[in-house]
Amino acid sequence: MIQLNKWINIGATARQSGKTELACGIITHFSKEIKIIGVKISTIHKGDTLFHGNIDKLDKNFIIEKNIFSGKEKSTDRMLTAGASEVFWVHVKAEFYNEMLQKLIPQIDKNAFVVCESNSLIKYAKPDVFLMINKQNTAIKDSASDVIKKAHHIIEYNGKEFLNFELSGIHINDERWIII
Numbered sequence: 001m002i003q004l005n006k007w008i009n010i011g012a013t014a015r016q017s018g019k020t021e022l023a024c025g026i027i028t029h030f031s032k033e034i035k036i037i038g039v040k041i042s043t044i045h046k047g048d049t050l051f052h053g054n055i056d057k058l059d060k061n062f063i064i065e066k067n068i069f070s071g072k073e074k075s076t077d078r079m080l081t082a083g084a085s086e087v088f089w090v091h092v093k094a095e096f097y098n099e100m101l102q103k104l105i106p107q108i109d110k111n112a113f114v115v116c117e118s119n120s121l122i123k124y125a126k127p128d129v130f131l132m133i134n135k136q137n138t139a140i141k142d143s144a145s146d147v148i149k150k151a152h153h154i155i156e157y158n159g160k161e162f163l164n165f166e167l168s169g170i171h172i173n174d175e176r177w178i179i180i
Helices: 019-030 075-082 094-107
Strands: 002-012 036-044 062-066 086-093 113-117 125-135 153-157 170-173 176-179
Touching: 002 019, 002 094, 002 176, 019 036, 019 075, 019 113, 019 125, 019 170, 036 075, 036 094, 062 094, 075 086, 086 094, 125 176
Parallel strands: 002 113, 002 125, 036 086, 036 113, 125 153
Antiparallel strands: 062 086, 170 176
């Protein structure tokens, strides 16, 4: 298990659950004072027929793209607009996750704090904080049910707002993300 200091990770039980909204809120709040890097990891599991983003066919084990601005309001666009100094968009076949992390981590400034969107990250690494967003009245996707018990906090989302979480609960202490 890889320790990811200065990383906060956001997962969700379903698509369209506010992950990027929360990530951008964190980025906007902290990027005025510290360097923030955004990371969006799209994991492709065996049997997936729908790939994430604009990849029609993933013919490599993983792809790491830096500072992607598509102009289409994708998560990476929104993170850059929110104040991230850099953004990485990663597409990875699940069985190559560890290999991908070995290539991604050296590309990230060790002095920066990272805001990451991924459910699968928690299977391979331990960030300072893992937040899981539970979209109410929606079936829990497999990648979330595998890791939800590892969340430091489960945030309820009704499709419009976070019901039991405020950005003011996120802090940095001793070079680590913490939640209060």
